[in-house]
Amino acid sequence: EVVLTQSPDFQSVTPKEKVTITCRASQSIGSSLHWYQQKPDQSPKLLIKYASQSISGVPSRFSGSGSGTDFTLTINSLEAEDAATYYCHQSNSLHTFGQGTKLEIK
Amino acid sequence: QLQLQESGPGLVKPSETLSLTCTVSGGSISSSSYYWGWIRQPPGKGLEWIGNIYYSGRTYYNPSLKSRVTISVDTSKNQFSLKLSSVTAADTAVYYCARHDSSGYYCLDYWGQGTLVTVSS
Secondary structure (H helix, E strand, O other), X not given: OOOEEEEOOEEEEOOOXXXXXXXXXXXXXXXXXXXXXXXXXXXXXXXXXXXXXXXXXXXXXXXXEEEOOEEEEEEOOOOHHHOEEEEEEEOXXXXXXXXXXXXXXX | OOEEEEEOOOEEOOOOOEEEEEEEEOOOOOOOOXXXXXXXXXXXXXXXXXXXXXXXXXXXXXXXXXOOEEEEEEOOOOEEEEEEOOOOHHXXXXXXXXXXXXXXXXXXXXXXXXXXXXEOO
């Protein structure tokens, strides 16, 4: 099983700040890594697919990078509405999720 | 616009079988481009992939749940279903159905709203 480890688990940030969330895989998964945003009492929403490919309708401040075992989700100029939990997901070998990173806006 | 809707009992007794159905509207479940999956989330915890199915009936399961899980598809009704046997309190969770997009490297691009299933006597 591919284990995904996200860091940090929790981050408190101020609006307009730049945020970086990392996801490390226990083995190489190429670029088969996707990112989701989940707000309280909502379903997860796809933000980035295949490590760095943007999704229609997702604000351009969200971007992804990485390959192999190390991946990054970057949120430029954070907005209050970005308060949520973020998950990475690998689809290279069946499917697993990271444990989540909760983002709090100060 | 594609929509997925989970349905089924919200309360299941321990040792019994949890059964949920996902109805797909706004698109065909028989499209060759997609798999259809189940994901769950225990209260206050993270996401766990349960398994998925192709319209032909081909399935893939989470190894940790494989012995208890059956996913099936009914293309005539545009639905797919989940059965989880011998449930315990640890199976209490919000259960989501979602679409895996094969052109998107099997990302989950559409999700249902989720349904809470509680395992309790």
